[in-house]
Amino acid sequence: MLRVQRDLRGRKEQVNEADAILVLACGAGVQSVAAAGTHKDIVAGLDTLFLGNIRRFGQFEQKCSLCGDCLLTDSVGICPMTVCAKGLLNGPCGGMDNGRCETDPEVECAWYQIFQRAQSLGKLETLSRTVPPKDFSKKLKPGKLKVEK
Amino acid sequence: MISLLEQKLAAGYFVVTAEVCPPKGCDCSSFIQKSLDLKAIVDAINVTDNQGANMRISPLAAAALLVRAGIEPIYQLTCRDRNRLALQSDLLGAAALGITNVLALSGDHISFGDHATGKPVFDLDSVQLLQTIRELENGRDLTGSPLQGTPTFFAGAAAAPEAEPFALTLIKLEKKVAAGARFFQTQAIFVPEKLQSFRDAVNHFPAKVIAGILLLKSAAMARYINRNIPGLTIPAPIIDELETAQDPALKGVEIACRLAAAIRPYCDGIHVMAMGREDVIPTIVREIR
Numbered sequence: 001m002l003r004v005q006r007d008l009r010g011r012k013e014q015v016n017e018a019d020a021i022l023v024l025a026c027g028a029g030v031q032s033v034a035a036a037g038t039h040k041d042i043v044a045g046l047d048t049l050f051l052g053n054i055r056r057f058g059q060f061e062q063k064c065s066l067c068g069d070c071l072l073t074d075s076v077g078i079c080p081m082t083v084c085a086k087g088l089l090n091g092p093c094g095g096m097d098n099g100r101c102e103t104d105p106e107v108e109c110a111w112y113q114i115f116q117r118a119q120s121l122g123k124l125e126t127l128s129r130t131v132p133p134k135d136f137s138k139k140l141k142p143g144k145l146k147v148e149k
Numbered sequence: 150m151i152s153l154l155e156q157k158l159a160a161g162y163f164v165v166t167a168e169v170c171p172p173k174g175c176d177c178s179s180f181i182q183k184s185l186d187l188k189a190i191v192d193a194i195n196v197t198d199n200q201g202a203n204m205r206i207s208p209l210a211a212a213a214l215l216v217r218a219g220i221e222p223i224y225q226l227t228c229r230d231r232n233r234l235a236l237q238s239d240l241l242g243a244a245a246l247g248i249t250n251v252l253a254l255s256g257d258h259i260s261f262g263d264h265a266t267g268k269p270v271f272d273l274d275s276v277q278l279l280q281t282i283r284e285l286e287n288g289r290d291l292t293g294s295p296l297q298g299t300p301t302f303f304a305g306a307a308a309a310p311e312a313e314p315f316a317l318t319l320i321k322l323e324k325k326v327a328a329g330a331r332f333f334q335t336q337a338i339f340v341p342e343k344l345q346s347f348r349d350a351v352n353h354f355p356a357k358v359i360a361g362i363l364l365l366k367s368a369a370m371a372r373y374i375n376r377n378i379p380g381l382t383i384p385a386p387i388i389d390e391l392e393t394a395q396d397p398a399l400k401g402v403e404i405a406c407r408l409a410a411a412i413r414p415y416c417d418g419i420h421v422m423a424m425g426r427e428d429v430i431p432t433i434v435r436e437i438r
Contacts, residue, residue, distance in 0.1 A: 088271065090324050091276070094255070096317075096380070097312045102261075112317060115320075130327065133272070134272075
C-alpha cells in the first residue's frame with residue numbers, strides 16, 4: 001500500500017490530469033489505489049476470482065481457500081475444503097460417480113483425487129479418520145494479521 | 150416420541166418408504182392428500198429438503214404437517230442451506246414437533262437448482278451432521294452446552310451402491326455408521342447385482358438398508374435424469390426398453406416392479422421415488438409384499 005502511494009506521488013501530473021484511475025490488478029490492488037489519497041474515481045477493471053495455481057500458460061486452478069486452518073497434512077496434500085465443490089471433509093458426496101464431480105463431469109472429484117493419492121502412498125487409513133466440524137472463526141472477515149517482532 | 154419405522158426394522162419387518170415432494174408455496178393440501186393416500190401401504194414418507202436445490206416449503210414444516218395428519222415422516226435435512234446453528238435449531242424444532250426419523254444429507258449442489266446464484270453453506274458435512282444429531286441426543290449441543298429436554302431420533306444417511314469407485318464410497322459409509330447412522334436409504338438401484346455386492350460389503354454394519362426404486366416414465370425422462378440428476382445413471386438397456394415400449398409409462402411401472410422383486414433379498418425395505426406418480430406405488434408394493 002505504501003508503494004502504491006509512492007508510485008502515484010511520483011506521477012502526480014498524470015494523476016491530476018486524469019478523470020479516473022483504472023486498475024487492472026486484483027481486488028486488493030484496487031483498494032490499495034483507492035486508499036492512496038488521490039481523490040480520483042476508481043474503476044475496477046477486473047472480477048478477481050481466486051488465488052490461482054498456474055497449471056500451464058493461461059490455465060489457473062484454485063487450490064487454496066486461505067481458510068486459516070490447514071488440513072493438507074491429513075489429506076495427502078489435496079485440499080477438500082477447496083477442491084470439493086461442497087468443501088466436504090469426510091469423503092465424497094452421493095453425486096460422485098466414476099470419480100467425477102456432480103457439478104461438472106469434466107472435473108475429477110476431489111475425494112477421488114485424495115483417494116487415489118492416498119492409495120498410491122499406501123496411506124488409505126488416513127482417510128478413515130473422521131474430521132470434526134471446521135473452525136471457521138479463523139476465516140472471519142476482514143482478515144488481519146500483525147506479526148510481532 | 151418413538152419411531153415406528155425403527156421398531157419395524159428392528160423386528161425384521163420389510164418396510165416400504167416413499168418420497169413425496171412438498172410444494173413450492175404454502176398450500177400443502179395436495180401434499181397431505183397424496184401422503185394420506187399412501188398411508189395404508191407405506192411405513193414412512195420421506196419429506197425432501199429443497200430437492201435438487203429447488204426452493205420449496207421447509208421440510209420441517211411439511212414433516213410436522215404429516216405428523217399432525219397421523220403419518221410418520223422421514224425428515225430429510227441437508228447441509229447445503231443451513232449452518233451448524235440452523236441445523237441444530239431445526240433438529241430441536243423437529244423433535245418438539247414429534248418428528249422422529251431424520252435423513253442426514255450433504256445436499257445436491259446449489260448450481261443444479263432454481264436459485265443457482267445463491268450462496269451454498271456446507272458448514273458441516275453429512276458425517277458431522279450425524280455426529281451433531283448424536284450430541285443432541287446426548288443432551289448437549291455442538292459446543293457441549295446442556296439442552297433443556299433431550300431429543301431422540303432414528304437417524305439415517307444416504308448411500309450410493311452403484312457409484313464407482315465403491316471402495317471410496319465405503320470409507321464414508323463407515324464414518325456415517327460410526328457417527329450414528331442406523332439406516333441407509335440408497336440411491337435408485339438399476340442393477341440388482343450391485344445392491345447385492347453393496348449388501349455384502351455393509352452387512353457387518355449395525356445399519357438397515359432401504360433400497361431405492363425410481364419410477365421411470367419414458368426414455369426421455371431417463372436421459373434427462375442421466376444428464377441432470379447427480380449420482381444417478383440409468384443403464385442403456387433400460388432406456389431401450391422404455392424407448393421401444395408401446396406404453397412407456399406402463400413399461401416404467403413394469404421395470405420398477407421387476408427391480409423391486411429382484412432387490413428384495415438384499416435389503417430390509419424399499420424406498421419408492423415415484424416422481425409425482427404416487428398412484429402407482431401400490432402396484433409396486435404389491436410386488437414385494
